[in-house]
Every structure is written in C-alpha cells, then in structure tokens.
Amino acid sequence: MSDTEPAAAGRSFEANRAGGGDISAAAPAREFCAFLRERPSFLAGYVIILAVAATGLLAPLLPLHSPVDADAKAYLIAPDWSHPMGTDSAGLDIFSRVLHAPRVDLAIALVSTLWAALIGGALGAYVGLREGAGGVRGVLATLLVRVADVVQAFPVFALALVLVAVLGQGVTSIIIAIGVVNVPIYLRLMRGEALIIRNQGYVEAARIAGAGDAYLLTRHVVPNAAAPILAQMSINTGVAVLLAASLSFIGAGVRAPTPEWGSMIAMGFQNVVTGQWWPSIFPGLALALTVFGLGRIGASILAWSNPRERARPSRRAWKAFAGARSR
Amino acid sequence: MPHTLPGAHAVSRRSLLKYGAAAGAFAAAPGFSGSAFAQARAKTLVIAAPATPLSLDVENSLSLGTIDTVAAFYDYLIAFNTLPDPAVPGVMREDLAANPSLPGGYNLKGKLAESWEFAPDGKSARFTLRKGVLSNWGNELTAEDVKYTFDRKFEVKGAGSFMTFVMGLPNKDAVKVESKYVVSFTLEKPNPILMIVSGHLANPIFDSVKCKQMSTPDDPWARKFLDTNVAGFGPYALKSITRGQQLVAAARPEYYGEKPYFETVIFREVPASATRLQLLQGGAVDIAQALSPTEMKSLAGSAGATVTSIKASQMLWVELNTAFKPLDNAKVRQALNFAMPKDEVISTILQGFGTKMTAFMPDFYPGATSKFYAYDFNIAKAKALLAEAGFPNGFSTTLTYNAGNPTEEPIAIMYQTALKQIGVTVELKKLPAGTFFNALTTRSEPMIFNLDAPWTPDPGFALNLYFYSKSFVNFSNYVNADVDALIVESLSTLDEPKRMTAVTKAQQILADDAPWTLIANPGFHLSHGKDIGGIVYYTSNRLNFQDYKRV
Numbered sequence: 001m002s003d004t005e006p007a008a009a010g011r012s013f014e015a016n017r018a019g020g021g022d023i024s025a026a027a028p029a030r031e032f033c034a035f036l037r038e039r040p041s042f043l044a045g046y047v048i049i050l051a052v053a054a055t056g057l058l059a060p061l062l063p064l065h066s067p068v069d070a071d072a073k074a075y076l077i078a079p080d081w082s083h084p085m086g087t088d089s090a091g092l093d094i095f096s097r098v099l100h101a102p103r104v105d106l107a108i109a110l111v112s113t114l115w116a117a118l119i120g121g122a123l124g125a126y127v128g129l130r131e132g133a134g135g136v137r138g139v140l141a142t143l144l145v146r147v148a149d150v151v152q153a154f155p156v157f158a159l160a161l162v163l164v165a166v167l168g169q170g171v172t173s174i175i176i177a178i179g180v181v182n183v184p185i186y187l188r189l190m191r192g193e194a195l196i197i198r199n200q201g202y203v204e205a206a207r208i209a210g211a212g213d214a215y216l217l218t219r220h221v222v223p224n225a226a227a228p229i230l231a232q233m234s235i236n237t238g239v240a241v242l243l244a245a246s247l248s249f250i251g252a253g254v255r256a257p258t259p260e261w262g263s264m265i266a267m268g269f270q271n272v273v274t275g276q277w278w279p280s281i282f283p284g285l286a287l288a289l290t291v292f293g294l295g296r297i298g299a300s301i302l303a304w305s306n307p308r309e310r311a312r313p314s315r316r317a318w319k320a321f322a323g324a325r326s327r
Numbered sequence: 328m329p330h331t332l333p334g335a336h337a338v339s340r341r342s343l344l345k346y347g348a349a350a351g352a353f354a355a356a357p358g359f360s361g362s363a364f365a366q367a368r369a370k371t372l373v374i375a376a377p378a379t380p381l382s383l384d385v386e387n388s389l390s391l392g393t394i395d396t397v398a399a400f401y402d403y404l405i406a407f408n409t410l411p412d413p414a415v416p417g418v419m420r421e422d423l424a425a426n427p428s429l430p431g432g433y434n435l436k437g438k439l440a441e442s443w444e445f446a447p448d449g450k451s452a453r454f455t456l457r458k459g460v461l462s463n464w465g466n467e468l469t470a471e472d473v474k475y476t477f478d479r480k481f482e483v484k485g486a487g488s489f490m491t492f493v494m495g496l497p498n499k500d501a502v503k504v505e506s507k508y509v510v511s512f513t514l515e516k517p518n519p520i521l522m523i524v525s526g527h528l529a530n531p532i533f534d535s536v537k538c539k540q541m542s543t544p545d546d547p548w549a550r551k552f553l554d555t556n557v558a559g560f561g562p563y564a565l566k567s568i569t570r571g572q573q574l575v576a577a578a579r580p581e582y583y584g585e586k587p588y589f590e591t592v593i594f595r596e597v598p599a600s601a602t603r604l605q606l607l608q609g610g611a612v613d614i615a616q617a618l619s620p621t622e623m624k625s626l627a628g629s630a631g632a633t634v635t636s637i638k639a640s641q642m643l644w645v646e647l648n649t650a651f652k653p654l655d656n657a658k659v660r661q662a663l664n665f666a667m668p669k670d671e672v673i674s675t676i677l678q679g680f681g682t683k684m685t686a687f688m689p690d691f692y693p694g695a696t697s698k699f700y701a702y703d704f705n706i707a708k709a710k711a712l713l714a715e716a717g718f719p720n721g722f723s724t725t726l727t728y729n730a731g732n733p734t735e736e737p738i739a740i741m742y743q744t745a746l747k748q749i750g751v752t753v754e755l756k757k758l759p760a761g762t763f764f765n766a767l768t769t770r771s772e773p774m775i776f777n778l779d780a781p782w783t784p785d786p787g788f789a790l791n792l793y794f795y796s797k798s799f800v801n802f803s804n805y806v807n808a809d810v811d812a813l814i815v816e817s818l819s820t821l822d823e824p825k826r827m828t829a830v831t832k833a834q835q836i837l838a839d840d841a842p843w844t845l846i847a848n849p850g851f852h853l854s855h856g857k858d859i860g861g862i863v864y865y866t867s868n869r870l871n872f873q874d875y876k877r878v
Contacts, residue, residue: 070743
C-alpha cells in the first residue's frame with residue numbers, strides 16, 4: 001500500500017456518505033435553498049441578517065447624519081423627517097447610529113464566536129479523540145475537560161464582565177471576553193461528537209492504516225462534526241450580540257459614542273419614563289430583530305443537519321398535500 | 328373593550344406604586360396601625376434617595392446618604408443665620424455676608440454654643456455651651472464632649488484631619504476644657520475662618536459619655552458603634568437603619584431647640600431615579616433625591632410635586648491634569664476651555680437647571696468674581712490658542728467620566744465633538760462610580776470630570792481646597808507659587824480688604840492658567856411634594872429634616 005492510499009480511501013468514504021458519489025458543492029446548496037424556500041420562517045432569518053449586515057456595510061455610504069458627532073442643538077428630538085428615529089440626550093442621530101451599529105455588534109459577535117469555535121472545536125476534537133487513552137495525551141485531554149468545567153461553572157455574564165474589567169474597556173476586550181466564555185461550549189460539543197466518531201469503522205480503518213491524530217482530526221472528526229458546530233455558532237452569534245449589548249448597557253462595553261445597540265439603550269433608558277422613548281426603543285428593536293434572525297438561522301442549520309427533520313415535509317407541503325387530497 | 332370584573336377597581340401603575348410604596352414604607356416603620364395611618368402620614372416625611380448612608384459617622388464617610396442625614400442626629404456649636412433667598416420666594420438660605428460687628432466676623436447664631444468670643448488677633452476662640460442640653464442617650468452636653476470630638480478627629484484621622492488642618496488646630500492640646508461649659512481653641516496662627524468652619528457639616532459634636540461607653544480596646548473611639556448608631560445632640564434620634572433599605576429617624580421631644588414638624592422621617596433607598604420620580608409623582612414620598620434634569624423637568628406638569636431650584640455651591644468642571652502633556656501648557660488649557668459648549672450643555676443636557684460657571688468657586692461666595700472669565704464657546708479662538716501653543720494639528724487625549732452621573736456622558740460626547748473641530752482627538756472613558764473616584768483622587772487621568780462644592784463659604788477655603796499645590800483635592804496637580812502665596816495670605820489675616828485683594832488676584836491668575844474646563848453651576852434642586860415647605864439651603868447641599876413642614 002502506498003502512502004497516499006489512506007487519504008484516497010478517506011475521500012471515497014466521505015463521498016459515499018455524502019450521497020452516492022455526487023460530490024459537487026452545488027447540489028447540497030441547491031437542496032438547502034429548496035429547504036429554506038419550503039420553510040419561510042427559516043428564510044426570514046437569513047433575510048433579516050443579510051439586511052442587517054448590508055445596512056452595516058453600506059451605512060457609511062448613505063447620506064446620514066454622523067453617528068458619532070453630537071449636534072448640541074438637536075437634544076432629544078422626537079422622530080421627524082430630519083431625524084427619522086429622533087436624537088438622544090447628546091444630540092446624536094438615532095437612525096444613523098442604529099444603521100451603523102451592526103458594524104460593531106455583528107463584528108464583535110462574529111469574531112468572538114469564530115475564534116471561540118475554532119479554539120473550542122479544535123480542543124474538543126482533540127479531547128474527544130484522546131480522552132481515556134492513557135498517557136500524557138490522555139491526561140492532557142482530561143485536564144482540558146476539567147478546565148472547561150471550571151470556566152462553565154461561572155455565570156457567563158459575570159465572567160465576561162470580570163474579563164472586560166481586567167482587560168480594559170474596548171472592542172478587543174469584549175471579543176476576547178465573549179470568546180473565552182464560549183470556548184468551553186464548543187469544546188464540549190466537539191468532544192461529544194468526536195467520542196462518537198472515533199468509534200466509527202472508517203476511523204478505525206484509517207487508524208489501522210497508520211493515520212495520525214492530525215489526519216484523523218482534519219479528515220474525519222472535524223468534517224463530520226461540522227453541522228452541530230455550525231448550528232451552535234449561529235445560535236452563539238445571537239447570544240454574543242446580546243452579551244456585547246449587555247456589557248455595553250452596564251458601561252463595560254464599547255466606548256461612547258461608538259454606535260452600538262446596547263450602549264444606545266443604556267444611554268436612552270433613563271428618558272423612557274419622562275416620555276422620550278425613541279433613544280432606547282429603536283436600538284432595542286434592531287437588537288431584538290437581529291437576535292431573532294440569528295436564532296432562525298441556527299434553527300435552520302440544526303434542522304438541516306438532522307436527516308429526519310430535513311426529510312419532514314414543511315407546513316406548506318402539508319397544505320399542498322392536503323389540498324390535493326381534498327380535490 | 329377591556330374586561331373588568333364587577334366591583335373591581337382599575338389599578339393603574341401609578342396608583343400601584345403610590346399605595347404600594349407608601350404602605351411598604353409604613354409597614355417597615357413600626358408603630359403604625361391602620362387607624363393612625365393618615366395622621367401619622369401627615370407627620371411623617373418620606374424621602375426616596377439613591378442610597379442609605381454608607382456610615383453615620385462623618386469621619387468614615389461623606390456619602391450622599393450620610394450628608395443628608397447626619398445633621399438630623401447631631402448638632403453644631405454655631406451656624407449661619409438665615410435670610411430669605413432673594414430669588415426663590417419661600418426659601419431661606421445662609422447669610423454669608425461678613426459682619427465685622429459680630430464675634431468671628433460673620434452672621435452666626437449659637438446652636439450648642441450660647442455665646443462665643445473670637446480673639447482680635449484671630450488666634451483663639453472660646454465657646455460657652457448651653458446648659459441642660461441632652462443627647463439622644465440622655466447625657467448632658469459639656470465641654471468634655473467638644474474636647475472628645477476634636478480629640479477623636481486627631482486620633483481617627485478620617486475626614487477630621489482635614490477639618491483640624493483648616494481650623495488651624497496644631498494638636499489635641501489646642502482644644503482645652505476651661506470649665507464644665509466652656510471650651511477654648513488656641514491656634515498658632517491667625518485663622519479668619521475658624522468660626523465658620525466650626526459649623527461645618529463635618530464638625531458635629533459627639534456625646535462623649537456614650538461614645539466612651541461603647542469604646543473597646545480594639546476600637547477606642549467607638550468607630551464601629553458610630554458607624555450604625557448615633558450619639559449626638561441633634562433634633563432626631565435614630566430609630567433604625569437597614570443599609571440598602573431604609574433609615575428611620577424619630578424626633579426627640581427633649582431636644583433643646585425648636586421641635587421639628589415631622590415626628591418621623593423615613594429615608595428609603597430607591598436606586599432607580601425613574602422609580603423615585605414615580606413615587607414622588609404618585610405622592611408616596613415627599614422628597615425624591617438626585618433626579619436627572621429631564622426627570623425634574625417632567626415635574627412641571629405634575630399636580631402634586633414640584634422642583635425648587637436654588638443657586639448653590641455645586642460646580643461641574645473638567646480637571647485638566649497639568650502633570651500630563653500637553654495639559655501642562657496654559658494655552659492648551661485655555662483652548663480646551665474655549666471649546667466647551669457651556670450654553671448648549673446647560674440649555675439641553677442640564678435642561679436649564681444650572682448656570683454657566685464663570686468663577687473658580689461658587690459665584691455667590693464672598694470674594695468670588697467672574698470679571699476675569701473669558702471662556703465663552705469660541706472655536707476660532709481655541710484653534711488659534713492651540714496653534715500658539717505649538718499644536719496646530721491638535722493632539723490626542725482621554726476624557727474620563729462617571730457612569731453614576733447620567734449627565735456626564737452626553738456632556739462628554741458634546742465636548743468630544745467640539746474638540747474634534749480644533750483637532751483634539753478625545754477618547755472617552757466611562758468608569759463605574761467607585762473606580763471613577765479612585766481615578767479622580769489618584770490623579771491618574773489627563774482629563775476627568777468633577778462635581779463638587781466647597782462647603783465652607785469662604786474664598787480662601789475654596790481656593791485652598793482646589794488650587795493650593797499641596798491640597799489633597801488639587802486633582803489637576805496645579806502648582807503656582809504666586810497662587811499658593813495668595814491663598815496662604817488669605818487664610819492668615821483678619822484684614823478683610825487684604826483677604827479680598829489676595830483672593831481676587833489669585834482668581835485672576837487662575838483664569839489665565841485655566842487648570843479646569845469650566846462647565847456649570849448645576850444648582851441645588853429639591854424635588855418635593857407641593858405640600859412640603861420650610862426649605863432652607865445650606866452650602867453643604869444637604870437635606871435638613873428639621874426645617875421641613877407640611878404647608
């Protein structure tokens with residue numbers, strides 16, 4: 001047997017798993033699009049997040065008021081044509097800030113989730129593959145799980161708050177803090193998947209064929225555990241948006257006047273009781289909508305990764321089916 | 328159409344808050360039964376405050392709660408006479424004008440002291456105490472109590488250290504018991520403000536007999552006891568205190584002076600200002616402390632509540648720390664002053680609750696002058712000054728503000744926007760209240776907000792507090808030998824014209840040196856029920872339960 005054979009065997013095995021030899025990328029994408037078309041509530045999530053991301057990206061190009069420069073003469077103006085969402089107590093335009101905020105909120109959420117998933121996923125895959133194996137690697141794997149247990153024992157928000165307090169106020173600190181509190185989630189998730197995958201026949205075969213840890217991790221464990229990780233990432237991104245906003249709400253988040261929904265809500269909530277609802281309500285709605293969108297995306301990935309759920313006819317299909325039968 | 332059960336009353340949020348909070352307050356105050364509720368409520372003052380006192384001992388804390396409550400339990404040797412506030416009908420305020428015909432040179436009245444003498448050389452004073460004055464523990468006031476009070480300041484080394492310093496007391500021997508009811512103060516140097524500082528809020532007289540009873544070998548000055556109890560000669564006794572919830576004070580029938588109108592005072596902790604506002608609007612409380620400007624503005628249409636605004640000693644400014652470059656350059660500091668949009672801040676963020684700050688001390692204090700003020704908003708001038716200072720393209724710095732003060736963040740943003748116009752890039756740093764005060768006192772930030780007041784209404788005292796190079800609250804690290812010399816002169820001569828000349832010169836130098844970015848005199852605003860009267864303003868900006876009455 002040549003050195004290249006295990007890899008080739010791996011590829012053909014994966015290809016078989018993927019669906020009888022159809023390995024083109026376009027096919028699953030088309031299938032996924034059809035899946036979403038059948039489920040409008042999932043589709044709505046993608047539309048919302050694309051719209052939010054687009055406004056964040058395009059906001060600097062739009063003819064808006066400055067999101068960070070105060071207009072001393074525009075103090076707490078109610079929504080009107082000049083300021084469609086009104087202004088806050090520093091004379092900042094709410095509409096402009098709500099549109100600019102995704103640049104910070106989504107960036108924090110995506111980067112913190114991504115790095116947490118990468119680190120947590122890699123550690124989890126290693127732990128799952130090596131746990132109980134004995135030797136130094138086995139001890140290291142057990143140690144990593146225990147550390148994750150300790151980190152998860154702390155309330156998420158309190159831990160993030162402490163980390164931001166230690167690291168100092170700023171976007172980078174928030175990204176690190178949110179990532180740190182999320183790493184154990186991915187570690188445990190990937191570990192669970194890896195514990196199952198490592199006992200699969202194709203992994204045993206690759207191992208017998210001489211494949212090392214790195215090969216097994218990158219070619220077998222990670223690809224086969226990707227779906228739940230992706231689903232978790234989309235859910236976590238929503239949680240990260242909320243967490244970033246919560247940190248900013250209590251003053252531990254981004255520095256003023258950076259447009260960020262949580263800090264906007266915090267700055268405006270004092271005025272709600274005196275009738276100036278707009279500084280808080282609009283960023284609150286934007287935040288809620290974004291978290292909802294990310295939640296739907298997470299749910300769609302979960303449903304897609306579950307063959308039974310994927311195969312289940314959508315409500316629309318049921319209706320069509322019932323209509324046809326009644327005719 | 329809303330569904331209502333037959334016989335059910337519609338319960339609005341406001342009525343729920345009103346009756347719920349009132350019932351809660353009374354339920355927490357023992358001794359009230361249903362039949363006595365209305366009568367007891369009439370004679371009970373309920374105050375909603377951001378926090379209960381951190382300590383009842385002024386040596387330990389001068390928190391807002393402590394400031395507002397301590398004068399109810401303790402009395403002072405002397406106090407300023409009061410006169411009607413010329414700007415606010417029905418409100419009284421301290422008469423700060425000098426009166427050379429009276430001992431000490433001010434319009435003072437006796438409290439625990441029935442008479443006093445102040446030596447012509449300004450180096451000694453004698454107080455003759457009232458006889459038959461009893462503490463809340465039933466012990467009679469004697470000169471030993473005054474001696475104990477000042478000995479305690481030297482030993483405890485809390486806020487009292489500053490008090491003994493400004494009074495010019497070199498050591499414990501400077502306070503001497505002459506007889507049972509006479510006590511004397513002997514100084515090494517003349518001190519023109521000895522008498523008025525004697526009546527400072529932080530100089531309450533303790534009941535030495537009770538304090539000594541409560542002392543232990545580990546705690547010889549009864550600090551633990553006085554932290555949560557009182558031993559004083561004031562008009563109220565402490566009935567109970569539960570930190571984080573409420574303090575209850577009861578009027579003392581044996582008090583030597585005029586009996587307070589309110590027999591009971593409930594000082595409730597209500598952390599959210601919006602809730603305090605609603606409780607006041609609903610009539611559940613009589614006074615709501617520390618409302619935001621927009622909340623106070625919203626009381627304009629209230630049927631039962633109002634805001635009484637009084638010119639006050641509070642000042643709001645930005646410390647320009649001269650230990651940081653380029654803030655060591657006077658022209659840079661002047662430029663930063665010109666870039667502060669004071670009028671806009673007052674008319675918008677402060678909602679008109681305040682006036683432009685034009686002096687380096689409260690502008691109604693004797694000797695305060697605004698004639699050297701030149702810092703109205705002027706971006707062109709600010710740019711020119713920066714260029715003159717060698718910073719035509721500006722510079723970068725940090726502005727720190729207190730998360731606990733809701734007005735500072737919008738002011739900081741407004742200031743940041745204005746500074747951008749002169750090329751100064753400012754990063755805003757928001758700190759929680761505790762961390763903020765640490766940053767302020769350790770002088771670790773280049774630019775930091777400060778909201779404070781010199782409680783003793785004297786120009787020498789005020790200048791010494793903030794601008795004397797060795798003062799512990801000189802947070803801008805300002806050092807000017809000429810100003811130091813003028814401050815020392817103002818605090819060591821009884822020659823009033825000479826004093827005034829010295830403080831005027833000092834203010835002229837300060838206006839040029841601009842160690843602060845002046846913002847506003849926010850004033851004292853009491854948000855209260857319309858049936859509350861008897862308001863008296865004190866330069867310590869405190870509540871005084873014994874003054875208030877239902878009208």
